[in-house]
Every structure is written in C-alpha cells, then in structure tokens.
Amino acid sequence: MTSALDESDKEKTRSVSVDLNNDASLLIDIPDALCERDKVKFTVHTKTTLSAFQKPEFSVPRQHEDFIWLHDTLVETEDYAGLIIPPAPPKPDFESPREKMHKLGEGEATMTKEEYNKMKQELEAEYLAVFKKTVQVHEIFLQRLSSHAILSKDRNFQIFLEYDQDLSVRRKNAKEMFGGFFKNMVKTADEVIISGIKEVDDFFEQEKTFLLDYYSKIKDSTAKAEKMTRSHKNVADDYIHISATLNTLSADDSTALKKHLDKLSDLFEKLRKVEGRVASDQELKLTELLRYYMRDIQAAKDLLYRRARALADYEHSNKALDKARLKSKDVPQAEEHQQQCLQKFDKLSESGKRELTSFKGRRVVAFRKNLIEMAELEIKHAKNNVTLLQGCIDLLKSN
Amino acid sequence: AQETQLFSLVPAVRNPQKSSDLPVSSSSTSLPMFRNKTFSVRRRFSDFLGLYEKMSVKSSLHGCVIPPPPEKSVMGMTKVKVGKDDPSSAEFLERRRAALERYLQRVVCHPLLLQDPDVREFLEKEELPRAVNTQALSGAGFLKMINKASDAVNKMTIKMNESDTWFEDKLQEVESEEQQLRKLHAVVDSLVNHRKELCGNTAVFAKSMAMLGNSEDNTALSRALSQLAEVEDKMEQLHQEQAASDFFIFAELLADYIRLLGAVRGCFDQRMRAWQRWQEAQSTLQKKREAEAKLLWANKPDKLQQAKEEITEWEAKVTQYERDFDRIGVTVRKEVLRFEEEKAKDFKGQIVKYLESMLQSQQRLIKFWEAFLPEAKAIA
Numbered sequence: 001m002t003s004a005l006d007e008s009d010k011e012k013t014r015s016v017s018v019d020l021n022n023d024a025s026l027l028i029d030i031p032d033a034l035c036e037r038d039k040v041k042f043t044v045h046t047k048t049t050l051s052a053f054q055k056p057e058f059s060v061p062r063q064h065e066d067f068i069w070l071h072d073t074l075v076e077t078e079d080y081a082g083l084i085i086p087p088a089p090p091k092p093d094f095e096s097p098r099e100k101m102h103k104l105g106e107g108e109a110t111m112t113k114e115e116y117n118k119m120k121q122e123l124e125a126e127y128l129a130v131f132k133k134t135v136q137v138h139e140i141f142l143q144r145l146s147s148h149a150i151l152s153k154d155r156n157f158q159i160f161l162e163y164d165q166d167l168s169v170r171r172k173n174a175k176e177m178f179g180g181f182f183k184n185m186v187k188t189a190d191e192v193i194i195s196g197i198k199e200v201d202d203f204f205e206q207e208k209t210f211l212l213d214y215y216s217k218i219k220d221s222t223a224k225a226e227k228m229t230r231s232h233k234n235v236a237d238d239y240i241h242i243s244a245t246l247n248t249l250s251a252d253d254s255t256a257l258k259k260h261l262d263k264l265s266d267l268f269e270k271l272r273k274v275e276g277r278v279a280s281d282q283e284l285k286l287t288e289l290l291r292y293y294m295r296d297i298q299a300a301k302d303l304l305y306r307r308a309r310a311l312a313d314y315e316h317s318n319k320a321l322d323k324a325r326l327k328s329k330d331v332p333q334a335e336e337h338q339q340q341c342l343q344k345f346d347k348l349s350e351s352g353k354r355e356l357t358s359f360k361g362r363r364v365v366a367f368r369k370n371l372i373e374m375a376e377l378e379i380k381h382a383k384n385n386v387t388l389l390q391g392c393i394d395l396l397k398s399n
Numbered sequence: 400a401q402e403t404q405l406f407s408l409v410p411a412v413r414n415p416q417k418s419s420d421l422p423v424s425s426s427s428t429s430l431p432m433f434r435n436k437t438f439s440v441r442r443r444f445s446d447f448l449g450l451y452e453k454m455s456v457k458s459s460l461h462g463c464v465i466p467p468p469p470e471k472s473v474m475g476m477t478k479v480k481v482g483k484d485d486p487s488s489a490e491f492l493e494r495r496r497a498a499l500e501r502y503l504q505r506v507v508c509h510p511l512l513l514q515d516p517d518v519r520e521f522l523e524k525e526e527l528p529r530a531v532n533t534q535a536l537s538g539a540g541f542l543k544m545i546n547k548a549s550d551a552v553n554k555m556t557i558k559m560n561e562s563d564t565w566f567e568d569k570l571q572e573v574e575s576e577e578q579q580l581r582k583l584h585a586v587v588d589s590l591v592n593h594r595k596e597l598c599g600n601t602a603v604f605a606k607s608m609a610m611l612g613n614s615e616d617n618t619a620l621s622r623a624l625s626q627l628a629e630v631e632d633k634m635e636q637l638h639q640e641q642a643a644s645d646f647f648i649f650a651e652l653l654a655d656y657i658r659l660l661g662a663v664r665g666c667f668d669q670r671m672r673a674w675q676r677w678q679e680a681q682s683t684l685q686k687k688r689e690a691e692a693k694l695l696w697a698n699k700p701d702k703l704q705q706a707k708e709e710i711t712e713w714e715a716k717v718t719q720y721e722r723d724f725d726r727i728g729v730t731v732r733k734e735v736l737r738f739e740e741e742k743a744k745d746f747k748g749q750i751v752k753y754l755e756s757m758l759q760s761q762q763r764l765i766k767f768w769e770a771f772l773p774e775a776k777a778i779a
Contacts, residue, residue: 210616217611224604231597238590245583252575256743264750364617368778371623375775378768382761389758396751 020143025049028146028161030139031059035131040064040092042138046161052153053162060164064091067138069171070160074151081306081344082351083151084359086144087295092134097126115244118269122237122276129280133288140292201349207356208304215297222290229287232279239272260396267392271385278381285374293363300359307348314341421499423522438523444471446521447499449530450506453517461673461723462666462730464738465512466505467541467658469498497647501655508741545661545668552668559674566728569735570667577660584653591645598638605631619778626774633767637760644756652749656742663738666731673727677720684713 021027027047034041045059071088074080101123108116142161145151160167199205246265250258317338324334423442451468454460503522506512521527561567605628612624691706 210614214611214614217607217614221604221607221611224600224607228597228600228604231593231600234593235590235597238586238593241586242583242590245579245586249576249579249583252572252579254572255739257739257746260743260747260750267754360617364620364778367620367623368775371627371775371778372772375768375772379765379772382764382768385761386758386765389754389761393751393754393758396747396754399747 020140020147023147026146026152028139028142030135030142033131033135035092038092038094040131040134042135044142044161052158055162058162058164060161062160062167064089064138065171066160066167067141069167070156071141073156074145074154075302077154080151080154081310082303082348082355083148084296084299084303084355085151086141086148087292087299089134089137089141090295092130094127094130097123097130100126111241112244112248114247115241118240118244119237122240125276125280126233129283133284137292203353204304204307204349207300211297211301211304215294215301218290218294218297222287222294225282225287225290229279229283232275232282236272236275236279239268239275243268243272259399263392263395267388270388274381274384274388278378281374281377281381285370285377289366289370293366296359296363300356303352303355307345307352310341310345310348314338314345317341421496423503440523440525442521442527443529444495444499445530446527447502449527450517450521452530454512454515457515460511460515461669462727462734463509463511464659464662464666464734466502466509467545467662468502469495470540494647494651498651498655501651505659505741541658542661545665549664549668552671559671565732566667566670570664573660573663573667577657577664580653580657580660584650584657587645587650587653591642591650594638594642594645598635598642601631601635601638605629605635617778623774623778626771630767630771634764637764641757641760644753644760648749648753648756652746656746659738659742663735666734670724670727670731673720673724677717677724680713680717680720684710684717687713 021029025048029045030042031045032043034043040063042062042064043059044062045057046053047057049056067089071085074085101120104116104119104123111119145154145157151157199208243265246261246268250261250265253261317334317340321331321334321338324331421442421444423440447468448471451465454465506518512518608624608631609628612621612628615621615624687706687710691703691710694703694706
C-alpha cells in the first residue's frame with residue numbers, strides 16, 4: 001500500500017517531538033512511503049538553501065536499514081561523542097495486525113459477512129496506524145538531525161539525503177569497518193557508570209542518578225501503557241461483535257423488541273468507532289510519547305557512558321604518566337597522551353552538559369504538548385459518547 | 400393488572416457451607432389477597448427451586464411460561480469469574496440475590512401465577528416445609544432439564560401434522576432466537592472480561608505513572624504526571640463500575656432470556672405431549688373397540704360388559720384429552736404473545752438502565768479529564 005500523508009494528517013501524527021523542521025535552510029520530510037510485504041520504502045524529500053547540496057530540492061528512496069546505517073555511523077564518529085545522538089527509529093513492525101488478520105481469516109466462517117467486513121476494516125485501520133507511526137518516527141529522526149547545529153552538517157547525513165543510488169554498498173562497508181565497537185561497549189555500559197569512578201562534577205553526578213532511575217521507570221510505564229491501550233482495542237472489537245449479533249437478532253424479530261434491538265445495534269456500531277479512536281489517540285499521545293523518550297533517554301545515557309569511558313581513559317593515562325615518570329621512560333609520550341585524554345574528556349563534558357540541558361527542556365515541552373492534547377481528546381471522545389448515548393436513550397424512551 | 404408490586408431481597412449469609420438464608424420482603428399497594436401491605440419472610444435457595452417445582456406440575460398452569468429459577472452453580476453459562484468462584488464472595492452473593500429477585504418479580508408479573516396459592520404462601524408464610532424433588536434443578540440446572548424433556552418429545556414416534564403452521568413457525572423462531580441470544584451472551588461475556596482486564600491494566604499503569612512522576616526532576620511536570628496517575632486511578636474505578644453494569648444489567652438480562660426461551664420451548668413440548676396423550680388414547684380406544692368386536696364374535700357376555708365399560712371410559716378420556724389439547728394450544732398462543740410483550744418491555748427497561756449507567760460513566764470521565772487539563776497546561 002502507498003500512503004500520501006497530507007499536511008494535516010502529519011500535524012496530527014507528529015506528536016512526540018516539537019520545534020522540528022522550522023529552519024528553512026534545511027527542510028526534510030517523508031511525503032510518502034510504499035509498503036511491500038515487510039519492506040517499507042520511504043521517500044525522503046529535502047528542500048534546502050545550503051550550498052553543500054547540489055540541488056535546492058530533491059527526493060530519494062530509502063529503506064529502514066539505511067536509517068540504521070546513518071545512525072550507527074553517527075554513533076561511531078568520535079567527534080560526536082559529546083552529543084546525544086537521536087535514537088534510531090525502530091524497525092517497522094506489522095506483526096500484530098498481521099497476526100490478527102490471520103486469526104480473522106480463520107474465524108471468518110463463524111461471523112456474518114457484515115461483521116467480518118467491519119473487523120477487516122478495523123484491522124486495515126490498524127495496519128495504516130502502524131504504517132503512519134513508522135513513517136513518523138523515521139521522519140522525526142531525520143528532522144532531529146537537521147535541527148542540530150553540528151549533526152546537520154555531517155557528511156554521511158548529506159549523502160543519506162542526496163545520494164541517488166542504492167546505499168547498500170556503503171552499508172556493507174560500514175559493518176565491516178566498525179563491527180559494532182560501540183554496540184559492544186553499551187553492553188558493559190551500566191557497569192562502567194555504576195563502577196566506583198569518582199565523579200568530579202555535581203551536574204553529571206545528578207544526571208547519572210536521574211537518568212538511570214528515570215529510564216527504568218519510563219520503560220516500565222511504556223510497557224504498561226501498551227497493555228492498557230491493547231485492552232481498549234479489545235473492548236472496541238467486542239462492540240463490533242455485539243452490534244453485529246444484535247443486528248441478526250433484530251432481523252429475525254417481528255415483535256416490539258425489533259426496534260429496540262435496531263437502535264442498540266446502531267449505537268454499538270457508533271460507540272465502537274469512538275472507542276477505537278480513544279485507543280489510537282491514547283497510543284499516539286501517551287504510549288508513543290513514553291516510548292520515544294525512553295529511547296531518547298537511552299541516547300542520553302549513551303552520552304554518559306562515553307564520557308565515563310573518556311574519564312576512565314584519562315585516569316589510566318594519569319597512572320601511565322606516573323609510571324613513566326617513576327621509570328623515567330617515555331615521559332613525553334605519556335604526557336602527550338594524558339593531555340589528549342584530558343582534552344577529550346573536557347570537550348565531552350562541555351558538550352555533554354549543553355546537550356543534556358537542552359534535552360531536559362525538549363522533554364518537558366513535548367510532555368506538556370502531548371498531555372494537553374491527550375486530555376483534550378479524551379474529553380472530546382467522551383462528549384461524543386454522551387451525545388450518542390443520550391440520543392439513543394431518548395429514542396428508546398420516546399417509543 | 401395495574402398494581403405495582405415491589406420486591407426487594409436482602410441476603411444474609413449465615414453459614415457459607417449451607418445454602419444461604421434469604422430474607423424476602425414484599426410490599427404491595429392494593430392486592431386484596433395479601434394480609435398486609437408489607438411483609439417479610441426468610442427463604443432458603445432450595446425454597447425458590449421448590450416453588451418452581453410446584454408450579455411446573457400444576458395442570459392449571461399447563462402451557463404457561465413459568466419463569467425458571469436461577470442456576471445453583473456459580474458458573475452457569477458464564478466464563479466470567481464471579482468473585483473468585485467463592486460462594487462467600489460479594490459478587491457471587493449479589494449475583495444470586497439479584498437473580499432471585501428478578502425471578503420473583505417475573506413470577507408476580509404473571510396474572511395466573513399471582514393468583515396461585517403456592518406463590519402467596521411462598522411470599523407470606525412464616526415457615527415453609529423443606530422443598531423436595533429439587534435435585535434435577537439444583538444439580539444439572541434448568542436448561543439441561545428442559546433439553547432432556549425436549550429430546551424425549553422429539554423421539555416420539557407419532558408426528559403431528561399441523562394445518563395451522565403458527566406453532567411450528569413460532570417454535571422455530573424461538574429456537575433461532577435462543578441461539579442468537581447465546582451468541583450475544585458469549586460476546587457480552589467477552590466484553591466483561593476485557594473490561595476487567597482494562598481495569599487491571601489501568602490500575603497497573605497508574606502506579607507506574609506515579610513512580611515516573613516521583614522520578615521526574617522538573618517540578619511542574621512531576622506534579623502533572625502524579626495528577627495523571629490519579630486520573631488513571633479514577634478511570635480504573637470507572638472501568639470497574641462499567642464492567643459491573645456490563646455484567647449485572649446486560650449479560651444477566653441475556654442469560655435470563657436464554658433460560659426463559661427454554662421455558663417457552665417447554666410449553667410447546669407440553670402441548671406436544673398433550674397431543675400425544677390424546678393420540679395414544681385414541682389408539683387405545685381403537686384397540687378396545689377391536690377387542691369388543693372380537694368378544695361379540697366369541698360370545699362371552701360377562702367379558703363383553705367389561706369391554707363396553709372400558710370403551711365408555713376411554714371415549715371420555717379421548718374427549719377430555721382432545722379438550723385438554725385444544726385448551727393448551729389456546730394457552731400457549733396467549734402465553735407466547737404475553738411473553739413477547741413482557742420481553743420487549745423488559746429489554747427496553749434494561750437497555751435504558753444500561754445505557755444510562757454508561758452515560759453517567761462518560762460524564763464522570765469528562766469531569767476527571769477537565770480537572771486534569773489545567774495541570775497539564777501548568778507544565779513549564
């Protein structure tokens with residue numbers, strides 16, 4: 001399926017991050033995407049006034065793996081060690097709607113044609129929602145990069161946006177070069193942070209404590225929000241079956257009961273649409289928000305790991321210098337090495353402090369926006385329900 | 400009948416092991432047959448079953464749709480966990496109490512049953528002798544009993560050939576409606592379970608959100624997240640109440656009518672059996688006449704007299720049974736129409752009640768989120 005997402009649609013779905021794509025010198029969006037089986041092909045569209053690019057406007061097709069390549073190269077770049085690298089977009093996951101579609105197919109014989117069609121409609125909407133979400137999350141990744149003073153100038157980023165050939169050759173080379181150096185580091189990262197490395201800076205000490213705690217809490221909240229949203233969807237699905245069965249009952253009824261059943265069937269059909277929207281809005285404004293910031297906090301933690309590593313390197317270099325001085329051997333090299341380590345560490349600390357501070361601000365603004373929108377939507381849907389329910393009650397009572 | 404009958408039941412459980420002891424309070428506005436305006440007695444669960452037993456065997460009530468008593472077993476038709484399957488749990492008690500109350504209300508709504516002395520005795524008499532013969536009901540339950548009887552009718556060798564298709568058509572309608580109601584009941588059951596799941600998941604989420612709020616270092620956001628946790632706690636309460644409505648109003652209504660339709664089927668079976676009895680009597684009469692003819696031929700005067708007496712006896716029976724059959728046919732037709740009217744009214748009333756509970760729930764939801772909105776806006 002292809003989906004051309006119009007601007008208002010995107011405004012609705014672009015929820016988790018704010019203040020992106022405002023700088024006219026580099027505007028990026030994903031205006032459409034194509035879904036073939038499991039593979040999603042994104043059309044990355046760029047409009048720019050920067051001379052670094054060959055044309056002022058251009059589009060390229062990209063796969064998910066290309067985004068991952070870009071993310072990983074940024075992570076592996078030494079110069080960016082002091083930056084929060086925007087989290088990589090997760091792989092498009094159509095597993096859930098696909099499994100449900102399969103189950104639906106198996107159960108087709110047990111339901112009426114109408115019921116089946118409605119369920120199918122719901123599932124297609126779910127597919128579409130997953131699709132929109134994945135487009136959104138890939139788009140935000142690129143927009144985070146283009147909004148960043150330093151990362152937007154990255155050469156590989158520019159190649160990603162502009163290079164009109166297949167990136168897969170570059171991807172293969174990258175894998176061979178890096179072999180997941182930093183990825184391996186992350187495995188022992190917690191130990192590095194928690195190990196008794198003496199923290200000299202209060203700011204980072206506080207950040208460390210805060211981020212570790214916050215990460216585990218937000219991870220938990222994300223999982224629980226997901227379960228809650230899924231239950232809402234189940235209720236909406238039950239409403240479909242109730243409506244359909246009431247319809248069948250009414251069709252066979254020739255008594256005064258018939259019109260009551262008709263009204264109730266009609267009501268449930270309308271209620272399930274509202275309930276479905278409650279579920280999907282909750283998913284977007286709450287679950288997605290939590291999920292995104294969970295990944296963002298992981299990226300912030302990664303920054304702390306890299307700084308902690310740099311600090312460890314510096315301390316090792318100090319010890320090496322002492323040793324060299326004791327033995328009066330290779331002292332100048334040891335001194336130079338120690339200086340380099342110190343410089344690297346200081347640079348990381350300075351940049352890290354900036355990044356973490358602006359991250360805080362970003363997070364608070366995003367939460368504010370989404371919580372307000374979620375509350376407003378809950379109220380809107382509930383008011384809708386009230387109207388529907390009151391209408392049906394009045395109809396029933398008036399007969 | 401224009402009088403309003405009000406019944407309320409308040410259960411008191413003395414010993415959870417034994418059947419519970421239920422106070423039955425009745426109040427009537429203007430029925431002359433009752434001694435007092437309000438009166439209260441204590442009844443056991445088996446007494447309710449006993450009442451049904453008594454009514455179901457009365458020939459005067461043949462062809463009537465007699466409301467079936469509630470199931471004794473906890474589960475019955477539902478897959479919903481009531482309480483913890485624990486007879487002493489509040490949910491189980493409430494379910495039973497409400498079911499018994501609806502049962503009595505249906506009984507007294509029936510013009511013939513209201514006149515019945517056993518019904519009056521049930522409502523008024525201080526002490527009732529212990530009910531016997533309730534095994535079939537308290538064991539396998541009402542529907543199993545009806546279905547067993549139905550099977551027996553279907554196995555009858557002589558099949559009726561009806562000129563008036565009303566009975567055949569109506570029975571078909573009833574059977575098909577029962578099937579659909581079962582289907583609907585199963586879906587509503589599923590709804591109840593999903594709503595309870597939603598309730599649980601919301602509670603768990605609320606706690607998690609509270610923890611996150613505590614962790615948050617931005618003061619205003621921390622406050623907002625804690626408020627969100629509180630809203631979600633309130634939502635959990637709403638979901639729980641809604642699940643109770645789903646179950647006690649909607650699901651139980653359907654369960655009641657599945658069983659009531661079983662009772663309607665029972666009437667049709669009774670009519671079939673009445674027809675059978677008439678046919679068998681006719682067949683017996685025929686045999687007696689043939690026997691008489693043989694005796695005439697054989698010239699045995701004393702046996703002949705007996706044979707003539709038997710013929711007279713059976714001729715009377717045939718007439719009686721034919722009259723019974725016609726009468727039960729009339730009763731069944733009337734009863735079905737009365738039942739359909741009652742059903743339409745009942746459904747309408749319960750549906751309105753259900754929707755009103757949903758409506759209230761949504762209105763409270765709006766208030767909760769409207770209270771939260773300024774908190775979210777206050778984040779800075």
